[in-house]
Amino acid sequence: MQAAPSSTALAACRRSDHFIRIFPKPMVEHSVARKAGEGLMSDRFHRNEAGEEKYLVLHEFIKEARKKLNHNTWDYLVGGTETETTLARNRAALDAVALRPRVLTDVSRVDPGADFFGHRIRMPVVLAPVGSLESFEAGGGASVARGAGAYGVPFMLSSVSQPGIEETAEAASGPKVFQLYVRGDQAWRDDIARRVIATGYDAFAITVDTAHYSRRERDISKRFVKTWRAANTGMDVQAALSWDDVKRFRDTHRIPLILKGIGTGEDAEIAVRHGVEVVYVSNHGGRQLDHGRGSLDVLAEVVQAVGGRAKIMVDGSVSRGTDIVKAVAMGADWVGIGRLYLYALAADGAEGVRRLLEILEDEVVKALGLTGVNSFAELTRGHVHQGAPMVTFPNVHSAFPLLKEGY
Numbered sequence: 018m019q020a021a022p023s024s025t026a027l028a029a030c031r032r033s034d035h036f037i038r039i040f041p042k043p044m045v046e047h048s049v050a051r052k053a054g055e056g057l058m059s060d061r062f063h064r065n066e067a068g069e070e071k072y073l074v075l076h077e078f079i080k081e082a083r084k085k086l087n088h089n090t091w092d093y094l095v096g097g098t099e100t101e102t103t104l105a106r107n108r109a110a111l112d113a114v115a116l117r118p119r120v121l122t123d124v125s126r127v128d129p130g131a132d133f134f135g136h137r138i139r140m141p142v143v144l145a146p147v148g149s150l151e152s153f154e155a156g157g158g159a160s161v162a163r164g165a166g167a168y169g170v171p172f173m174l175s176s177v178s179q180p181g182i183e184e185t186a187e188a189a190s191g192p193k194v195f196q197l198y199v200r201g202d203q204a205w206r207d208d209i210a211r212r213v214i215a216t217g218y219d220a221f222a223i224t225v226d227t228a229h230y231s232r233r234e235r236d237i238s239k240r241f242v243k244t245w246r247a248a249n250t251g252m253d254v255q256a257a258l259s260w261d262d263v264k265r266f267r268d269t270h271r272i273p274l275i276l277k278g279i280g281t282g283e284d285a286e287i288a289v290r291h292g293v294e295v296v297y298v299s300n301h302g303g304r305q306l307d308h309g310r311g312s313l314d315v316l317a318e319v320v321q322a323v324g325g326r327a328k329i330m331v332d333g334s335v336s337r338g339t340d341i342v343k344a345v346a347m348g349a350d351w352v353g354i355g356r357l358y359l360y361a362l363a364a365d366g367a368e369g370v371r372r373l374l375e376i377l378e379d380e381v382v383k384a385l386g387l388t389g390v391n392s393f394a395e396l397t398r399g400h401v402h403q404g405a406p407m408v409t410f411p412n413v414h415s416a417f418p419l420l421k422e423g424y
């Protein structure tokens with residue numbers, strides 16, 4: 018058991034960032050230093066029954082989601098494929114990168130903002146597309162759109178989430194992307210693309226790592242089948258997709274195209290040759306091919322292959338501000354988060370998503386400042402070291418070690 022802290026230690030703690038993260042009052046003081054309307058912590062504090070701020074650390078969303086979701090939905094959220102090796106490697110790849118801080122660089126003006134297709138966003142973070150959002154919270158995609166908009170980052174709507182293209186767009190106040198699983202012929206695809214463009218989405222994503230639906234044994238063992246999968250037809254269309262389909266889409270529709278699920282430099286090169294605007298490095302959060310590489314281990318060869326000719330996104334186990342800093346330092350333009358915002362959605366709907374992003378931003382600001390930069394643009398490859406020793410055994414929640422200790 019830990020000894021009780023001495024009064025000197027407590028006084029030092031009160032002056033430290035640690036104290037700021039635990040007690041709301043200094044947070045308000047911290048936000049005063051920022052421009053009006055851009056406070057790190059909003060005035061609409063979400064409080065629990067005792068009147069305290071409900072969420073101060075990210076793992077509190079995981080605990081709340083666990084309480085609210087039934088077993089099937091929880092497993093659908095956290096699970097991966099078969100041995101869940103790819104899922105663990107996503108985390109391992111992030112953990113194997115250490116930050117190389119530079120000091121005495123005047124980091125008094127940290128601004129984590131970024132650009133996204135002509136929009137200014139608060140961090141280079143995008144809410145990744147997720148099917149069946151409505152199973153986590155009734156509002157589904159509309160709640161995600163509201164949460165992302167209230168905070169100030171883009172979200173991606175999956176074609177297998179509710180509500181659909183138009184209704185979700187109505188709830189959005191910021192940048193938005195539509196993601197398609199290809200389940201129909203060219204006419205079917207063209208119709209969807211036209212609706213997406215007409216509704217004002219900023220980009221169109223085609224997910225390409227899902228030629229076959231994988232064996233997710235948590236679901237199979239419980240005989241659990243998601244509603245959209247039970248009703249779903251057209252998996253054979255997705256399996257038969259080729260680069261010709263990418264070319265045809267690119268030649269037919271005027272909207273930035275994202276290919277999501279790129280796992281090698283070779284495919285990144287082909288994507289760029291096909292005029293793709295964004296190469297999205299992802300292994301579907303370890304939910305498709307098992308025994309693949311962790312996303313961050315793929316990033317370097319993709320950055321090299323793309324050579325600045327397209328934007329680069331990456332996702333996979335991104336759970337902390339430091340993860341975002343590492344990914345951008347290694348060449349990503351934007352970083353996707355999946356499970357992380359689903360916990361917040363399940364815990365508290367749109368407000369949960371907004372609040373989660375606010376706390377994540379606090380981590381990001383501290384990670385940037387302590388690495389020695391004022392912005393993401395200042396990060397370089399020199400700020401990271403690859404091959405750091407592992408300190409925790411990686412799993413879906415290993416970025417939150419305090420969970421194990423009952424916090």
Ligand SMILES: Cc1cc2nc3c(=O)[nH]c(=O)nc-3n(C[C@H](O)[C@H](O)[C@H](O)COP(=O)(O)O)c2cc1C
Nearest residue numbers: 145146147148175224301302332333334354355356
């Ligand atoms: C519950 C769940 C459903 C998902 N559904 C989709 C989807 O419909 N389309 C898609 O392209 N990716 C889907 N993904 C993958 C995410 O877009 C993203 O690549 C992944 O979650 C990133 O890993 P992370 O959850 O560890 O952050 C899903 C992921 C989860 C966890």
